[in-house]
Amino acid sequence: MTAVRCIDLCKTYRQGDQDIKALDHVDLEVEHSGFVCLSAPSGGGKTTLLNAIGGLDIPDSGEVWVAGQRIDQLSKGELAAIRLTQIGFVFQAYNLIPVLTAQENVEFVMQVQGVAAADRRSKSQAILEEVGLKGLEDRRPAEMSGGQQQRVAVARAIVSRPALVLADEPTANLDSKTSDELMELFVELNNHHDTTFVIATHDQRVMAYAKRLIKMLDGRIVEDIEQRAA
């Protein structure tokens, strides 16, 4: 079963008087429970591709399918609903809501989803324990380390068990030990919950965890390697 399918995606940005091709006729297919790393130098198009898959950005042409549904023609509201229910995002800069505690950050998305309060509470406590943050539920982002914040961000992304997790440079601000712990968590989720991961990175150690490595350059896929994950 296909989790993500991109067909002939093109996206061009205007920078000054120059046109930058961020995506240049990209075709991609990611199977359900896949673990894919997108690797590219800066400006190579990996974040643009990730944004297109997540419905955050609309391609100039081509098609984007997520879980069997074409999403590039959906309205803002429909895209928001897809992101809310089917996609989890992990960002490089954690991007937690600073005024909410770790547990509230995790619960917030569930509240938007309409999950009952008691259910929210138990799920958020369980997921925070799962990512190793038991006892830190009441801390606000500013009171946590980068690694802890990223774990909260991961907990927030996966608490609703989305079919697809998109992570953009998730380890960029983490030390090597924390990076490894995070990637092991991703692998565990991938193995035990069949969550599909698409990770944009240029961290070699992150790439080593991927089952599949896709290299991009100037908006094009230049290499697609199946590999045995670490």
Next chain:
Amino acid sequence: MNITIRLAWRNLWRHSRRTWLTIGAMVFSNALLVFMISLQFGMYELMIDNTLQAFIGHMQIQAPGYKDDAKMRQVVPDAEQLAATLRQELDLETIAARSAAFALLSSEDRSYGVQIFGVDPRYEPGVSTLPGLVKEGRYPQDRDAQEIVIGSVLARNLKVSLGDELTLLGSGRDGSFSAAVAEVTGIFESGVIEMDRSIAEVPLGFFDDVFYMDGAAHAVVIVTPGLAVIEDYRARAEALLPAEEDLVLHDWDALQPGLKQAIQADISSAFFMYGVLVILVAFSVMNTQLMSVLERTHEFGIVMALGLTPGRLGRLVILETSLMGLAGLFLGALVGGLITLWFTYNGFSYPGMDQMAANFNLPSRFYPQATLLTLFLGPAVVFVGSILSALYPALRLHWLRPVEAMRAV
């Protein structure tokens, strides 16, 4: 507590100084509005009471058409008896029969046309402040005495003083010639030149004889304990009107339409100023919320990426404004209420007011009238204005695209 409410509340205190400044502006304007509106309503009550209690009363029973085209023959039959019945049934002493006619009033030297009123000396002080404004002599005490009380300007014009006699010439109820002589026993000074120049009062029995009223009068004047209970007394008084007579009961609004218009004009000008104040506060709120939205653009991009719709984010901004507005509303109403309460007991005055008020038979202090309406009308308008002003920042979020928002610093 719901996380969205918690989030909205905590967002407010990210920049506590800015939030306090905005709430402070709301509290200041709300307190000012509460006090000003309470004072204004108190002054209206005083204006109405003083104007109506000076002469007109809160209600009058008259013959149909008399209000718009007063004629001698349009009378309330057995008016004194009707007044007595009403006093008893309504358990209200401030009800009196009154007659009116135009007459030529002559002294030895001069003659002037005046409006002459026949009043019941026992009950007139309860429905009019004029008896209390007699500065020289006394008000009549006997309903049949051949006595007359005139205004100070009229006394000067006629060149008469206490004890002098005046001749009345006029037309009676039946159209016949009426004439009598009365002794000046009192001179009043109302402060209103027009009244002091053109009004005279005689006892009702004497008036009845001179103008052939045959026990009738032109009005039964009723003063109720307050404006708020007029409707209640009106309903009860109407039920007591004799069915066989064709009589009408007018309230003060019909008897003195100019008074209500004057109050409405004053309300319009005052509310224009209040509107300006509300707009200033609304702009302050808009500035706060616009800054708040702009500096959180990146964060909004993130939560949109997580699946929140722009509509939900807009509602979050409105919720934040609502919380701020509610804080301003209740604190403003509290502060304004306390200030108003203090003045309710101690009165409000300013230098020079005593002398001016004394000239018009008004008290030297105004007392604000604090009601739920005066307490919450202004703050509620400020609250609504604040919410409306937050619509623009909230609507801006509808055009926000997650990718662009997340690029914002």
